[in-house]
Amino acid sequence: MRYIVGIDIGGTNIVVGTVAEDGSEVLGLVSEPTFGEQGADRVLDRIAKLARASMAAAGGREIAGVGIGSPGPLDTKRGVVLLTPNLGWTDYPLRDRLEQALGMPAVLDNDANCAVFGEWWRGAARGADHVVGLTIGTGIGGGIVLFGEIYRGASDIAGEFGHMTIDSTGRRCKCGNYGCLEAYASGPAISARAVEGIEAGVETSLPRYVEGDLAKITAQLVYEAAHDGDEFALEVVKDTARFLGAGVANIINVFNPQVVVICGGVTLAGDRLFVPLRSEVQRRAFKPAVAACRIVPGELTGTAGVYGAAAVFIQRTWGRV
């Protein structure tokens, strides 16, 4: 059995694991903060260090190569990160640098593509021919896996579901556009909506969770308060479900997938999110397309990107996974 090092570079953390080629296990799972502001070369050193630590922890396995999932946009063929607003990299030849640092072959793909590919390979979308996924965190990314292959589009940009317009005259998004899904349902958008409500005087226990420091209210905290029975927090989660529902309904009408898999911290909200999400989709999308589709949380919490990056390496190097 050969192993592949899977690397998931996030805006906040880097996660690395050593994955069996049949996807049966991930060994030596290690993680460190990204500290993107230190510059690409320092981050690269940290990635290489984590990769060595993971291989060591995996204990003398035969390592075939490295799969890297990175924020984009990027050029998967040349292995270059063209631009990462969160990390501040421009035209960085991440793949070649990591190949040199580790002395083994590497492949590069988009982080959200990797997460969804991981869920297709070993997680909630296993075995489905038509899979679309959303990764919800600081931003909203997306991945499309059709007949066991990542669909990348004409220039590696496909799947930017976070910047799908769901309300053409609505909230301003960081991308400059108005009414993007990301402006409503990303982590920061969820906490922003909560803070807006508090500032408008709604009754809620949320400020007590942060000793009155509203800047500390995160999406995760909103889920916690909802779990504890806070009515307003529940309302914020339900609103999130409605916005996400409009986005997922669009995806279902357009792709007619068998599975829509939702990855990321937002899945912590559990049924409080998924029940109203499914009902909003039911209301909005074509009935036969809804009937053909499961809407599920990802199963590979924290490791979908690692599995997926390894799977991309396997597919590009040895053909079908």
Place this chain on the structure above:
Amino acid sequence: MRYIVGIDIGGTNIVVGTVAEDGSEVLGLVSEPTFGEQGADRVLDRIAKLARASMAAAGGREIAGVGIGSPGPLDTKRGVVLLTPNLGWTDYPLRDRLEQALGMPAVLDNDANCAVFGEWWRGAARGADHVVGLTIGTGIGGGIVLFGEIYRGASDIAGEFGHMTIDSTGRRCKCGNYGCLEAYASGPAISARAVEGIEAGVETSLPRYVEGDLAKITAQLVYEAAHDGDEFALEVVKDTARFLGAGVANIINVFNPQVVVICGGVTLAGDRLFVPLRSEVQRRAFKPAVAACRIVPGELTGTAGVYGAAAVFIQRTWGRV
């Protein structure tokens, strides 16, 4: 050279032609009103009559079979039209009935899929690997052609771009949802917006085109008035471009296609539509995805569906077109 009868069943007209297997020509182009309200069997008789007339006009060619493009949803494998709101058919075995009537093999696909496939085969999207198209008429349909194959999704429903939410709290759509693209940019939506403006008292020459009978204002008439310099009609066309732009931007962010082809009567508006449409897309979608994509009117005016239906027959019967 073999020939295939291509049949395009629309809500208003049926168009039939006899298409060379290399797509070099369409012979015996004939057309008649659909009269869907007469019921499926009567329409089937008319289709068969038109097919015979087309083959006769094509003059003794070797005919290999029949391709049918029909409104849906439908089951392409079983050749059954599941439901057509505009024609009133339910679970109608259109393919088998037409095979019996004509005594030759037939295939069935969605009308919008056929139109976009036709544009990929012989029209504005020729040769591109990533093609998405919209057909704008009474409704808004869509087709997705990836690497020379129609993408149909898990249950033949993919490509319903007309029911993509672009304004989640917006106009009610016939489908029951709110803020669908079709509720803003279909032919009837364009005339409805024009009539609303007239009823609100705007200054426009439009009523003169219909001797004051506002019910007769069609989208095509709005384009005519815009062409003649009517400021309000121009405004309606520009608004249409903005709504369409939000939809096309979503398509570009999600599919990262090389070509978005816009088919149907709306293309009559020409640059008055396409110039503001492209600029709205530029404003909304990811710059590198916009840079990778041409947004063009269809080239096969009135025959895209006929070409495409023939191409579907060729592909399913003999492999790649």
